Amino acid sequence: MTQTQPARSIYFIKAMQEGLRAAMAEDDTVVVIGEDVDRSIIGATRGLIGEFGDQRVRNTPISEATFVGACVGASAVGLRPVVDLMVGSFFYVAMDQLADQAAKLRYMSGGQVDLPIVYFTATGPSGSGAAQHSENPHPMLMNVAGLKIVMPSTPYDAKGLMLSAVRDPNPVVYLQDFVLGGTKGEVPEHAYTVPIGVADIKRRGTDVTLVAIGALVPRALKIAAKLEKDGISVEVIDPRTLVPLDLDTIVESVTRTGRLVVCDNARLTCSAASEIVAAVVESAFSVLKAPPQRVAWENFPVPFSPVLEKRVLVSDDDIRAAVVKTMTG
């Protein structure tokens, strides 16, 4: 990936905000709404109210269904709303307005209208957030046609995908895996975009294709580095966008490696891991040297106690074991 200088190391959350600020600066119709977006517990919108005022950065009541739906009408008449849902699980409260209204109106109308909306949120496990604050909703949302879904894993992608998401003429769900917020990485100062729908090969390898999503990408890279020492060359792919999914990049990699492991930071059943494995098997079965492996959460809610939470979520050992299994089994 080519970076234009000057770049400096900043936090993921700061990078999201830089992408958002750039979008707000270039287009007055971009507005940010959500609960307490002025102070912003997670931080992506913190301080923007000072620059852009309380009409473009607006706190909402706790009425998710209504403000998620309001963005459909607002975008249809010319606004570009960016909504902070705060936590991934809160999408459930607004599911009809998201899945039946925002996602479907353009299609149902026969293409009459563009609905440029960004629904972003911090999401996923954060350490004993318990069952109602730890889920990643992307498996559910991937089944809803009409929503683009991005889930960056680096500050660089976080900034570039935010600007792309706000410029996109469609509803885009932008998922910030909770634990990534405080990670740092090289980010150019200037505004730039990372294209929606294009996966990124984060590490080249020859033996196994390891697809990792969100917070699992940096962990996959560490594991790949370790495995290198054991003589296993792992290629790590970050889809970055889950809808539309860049299947070609993944299939091309599997064609070279013949082995596939997909790690999803979500519950196993009907996860992105299931989808990617099924799709690859359909189109690249003949090149597979070993059964593709899924690594995802146990099919349980995320429990509170650290020992229990650890048991349900994906561990580095799970990932490593799955990679090794494709080499040996």
Place this chain on the structure above:
Amino acid sequence: MTQTQPARSIYFIKAMQEGLRAAMAEDDTVVVIGEDVDRSIIGATRGLIGEFGDQRVRNTPISEATFVGACVGASAVGLRPVVDLMVGSFFYVAMDQLADQAAKLRYMSGGQVDLPIVYFTATGPSGSGAAQHSENPHPMLMNVAGLKIVMPSTPYDAKGLMLSAVRDPNPVVYLQDFVLGGTKGEVPEHAYTVPIGVADIKRRGTDVTLVAIGALVPRALKIAAKLEKDGISVEVIDPRTLVPLDLDTIVESVTRTGRLVVCDNARLTCSAASEIVAAVVESAFSVLKAPPQRVAWENFPVPFSPVLEKRVLVSDDDIRAAVVKTMTG
């Protein structure tokens, strides 16, 4: 499956109702609520109010989130509510109460309480129902841990699974694929159960395992019969229950046939078809003679116009082609 006499041929909807009536007769804590359940547009609850009165068959306001959630409290104190959601898409309006409350409360409490609730609905395409009345929500709901999900394909299973669902101590989502409502089949008069979590091999075959869900089961059987003439022996499996999924029966079959096609009456991405293919590949890769095939809807909302609807949904040709592909490709 052994049937006890006397059996007679009745409609699927009537069979559902017989299962429900049996449950209400054996246990007065069973109550039915929903919008217009007294008259019941689809028919599963029609007439029950005459037998059981307006306290046990109760019409609700159009407040899905609230009455779906109210069943959590009601079941925790001793009722066994059976809720008619009417149309599958309406689950979205109540998604938080379903996925965050009903599905999680028992687990979060450390097993303190049983929540015997049945959420049933007619669902899926019915012929130009358009985007907001044609979806099958099971792919989304399968990702939610804590909900059992059944989707019968025959009147016999419809009755037996309804009684099992009402007797089950957990929240059970019971999906009646719209177009099956008017199909007929042999059903014993007496009350009986069909176990939750057990798939049914609807037709024995040796060449290809064809897993079909809901309304696609009778179609798969017709196609299998035709293919027999072309010399392809197709085994048709109806999971009947999607959570917990009886993977063993499917894997055992694939071990015999070496070929797998999964047809889902839902959008492709993150569908039950994706899940089943991925799970089978993980545990039976070595026996596969051909790439497993998924047959599901295009990744689009369901359009209104018949010609467009047909293009998005699964056709018999799609299913046949997929089976043939596993034999030749």
Place this chain on the structure above:
Amino acid sequence: MTTPPRADLPAQEQADLLRQMIRIRRFEEKVAQLFKRGQLPGFVHLYLGEEAVAVGVCSALRPDDRITSTHRGHGHLLAKGATVDRMMAELFGRVDGYCRGKGGSMHIVSFALGIMGTNGIVGGGIPIGTGSAWGDQHLGRDTVTVVFFGDGAANQGVFFESMNLAAIWKLPVIFVCENNGYTEWTATEKLTAGKIADRGQPFGIPGVQVDGNNVGDVRRAVERAIERARGGDGPSLIEAKTYRWHGHNEGEEAFAGAYRPEEEQQHWRQREPIAAYARELIASGVLDQAGWDAIDSEETRAIDDAVAFGKASPFPDAEEALLHLFADSTVGHPTVRRTPVRDTPDGDQR
């Protein structure tokens, strides 16, 4: 009728209210007929008997004002300027329909006409209309949005959430509840506590109950609400009492049984909105019998032409099913048969 016709309006406009109500009446009668004959795909929910609400409301709006509608939306759309031919083509699922056949009865929209949504989800349009009002306000326009919804939708949480948001942001939105006495097959009062018109009070939103079968009364109430909204004073709530003549959905006879007392139906038939208004126009000299007849036969003929137009319009090409999901081409967006997904200019009517 209790109130005089709108003598304050130009005669032409007074007559036009009649024409629009007749247009809706004849359109819906035709749809009922087509449905019985099995010529229409999907569900239809007819507006027969409620014409005065849509016409009273939409006739007070400017072309750039907006509405969101419901599953029972034909009347709203026609009153907001939709043409009978493209409406009919959509009901037939043809390419000349407003949504090129993708939407059908419950999803007809025309953003060019300010029709922001018709909805298959009860209450689904309430946040959307609240949002278009927010957008217009933010962008400095003085347009207003009318949100149509039924008595049944008044029990959906989004109604209250949207009233609260509209109240604190002083949004130019008018909540118009069509109380036709029934939520599907259940009497409204069995499901709905208190008076719907009062539901805005806790939010400081003025609410009135009007005779929904009196086009003049409806129009007057809406004019007051529009003035308030354009003046920056925020939302209003109007409950229009009316009655639907046909079933909840066409074909309900198959299961619904007799759920509405004969007398009740008679009572409302007598309070029929169109003839009464026409007689008033004649009484006040705006129109004579011949003029009334002329309007009726013109509109009736227009409906027949619309049916011909609709039937003559081709079905969309099957591959159009894979258009219009996203505004741009969706690189790598997987479809089962890997059909390339792209957008056609003609798909975009904007």
Place this chain on the structure above:
Amino acid sequence: MTTPPRADLPAQEQADLLRQMIRIRRFEEKVAQLFKRGQLPGFVHLYLGEEAVAVGVCSALRPDDRITSTHRGHGHLLAKGATVDRMMAELFGRVDGYCRGKGGSMHIVSFALGIMGTNGIVGGGIPIGTGSAWGDQHLGRDTVTVVFFGDGAANQGVFFESMNLAAIWKLPVIFVCENNGYTEWTATEKLTAGKIADRGQPFGIPGVQVDGNNVGDVRRAVERAIERARGGDGPSLIEAKTYRWHGHNEGEEAFAGAYRPEEEQQHWRQREPIAAYARELIASGVLDQAGWDAIDSEETRAIDDAVAFGKASPFPDAEEALLHLFADSTVGHPTVRRTPVRDTPDGDQR
């Protein structure tokens, strides 16, 4: 304080109200301390300053009455009979916690104590409590359910839907809104139109606003509501005005900044609920200073013991993560590592 203490109650009971408020106060102070020291996993939202609401409400309930609680629930649960040791064990994620460590601060429940749910979803408990009231009514019990929720939750649609359902079914439910002036970091009036106590009016639900820092006033209002509910007259709405002393969540200083005026905070500190009530008890001779001190030191000691108990309690076995999802054994339920999922009797506390 304006109103006299509850001289009508037995002295023991009057003193017990004080004891319970002190218990909550000391418990929450300890939790704040533990959180600062990094000894508690997850989020905590403290009830400091709002003690009189929980105690005024729950002291009027019978053991078989029920409540649903919120993310700020510790006070409600203690007032409904939860013991400090099992509460503390749950906050530590230990096996002796009410939920065996599965729930944590936002999900502590004890069905045996009538605690039907604590919720991480704002407003999530409102339909659940409405439902337990429906269940009890249907099963012929005269128990009531109190639904606790905050001013922010008063803008969630389920609040209105549940009021409507409770009104038409005359459910024995009491909606208690704790208005502490803030929804996270935003002042309530910026987000909330009108007076929350009025929001039941359109449904015919009586609503009253009470001083939430006066345990006697709260208790009186709840007693009236309970009488109404047990008498079969249906729901009531109570808005208790109060104030939280700590941040929305512990640790908010990291980002929230100064969002509450100093004077405002001072004002409410002066209207502190516990000392004022204690002084009244002393004035009315129910208690003397020594008695007050005794209660305080007893409760303080109990909290220290609870911390010791919680820390001594073992973490659950990791495999317990795969228990308690379903009440029965889940044949074929796939888990990633194919670990058999079954339920243990000891898992079932019922």
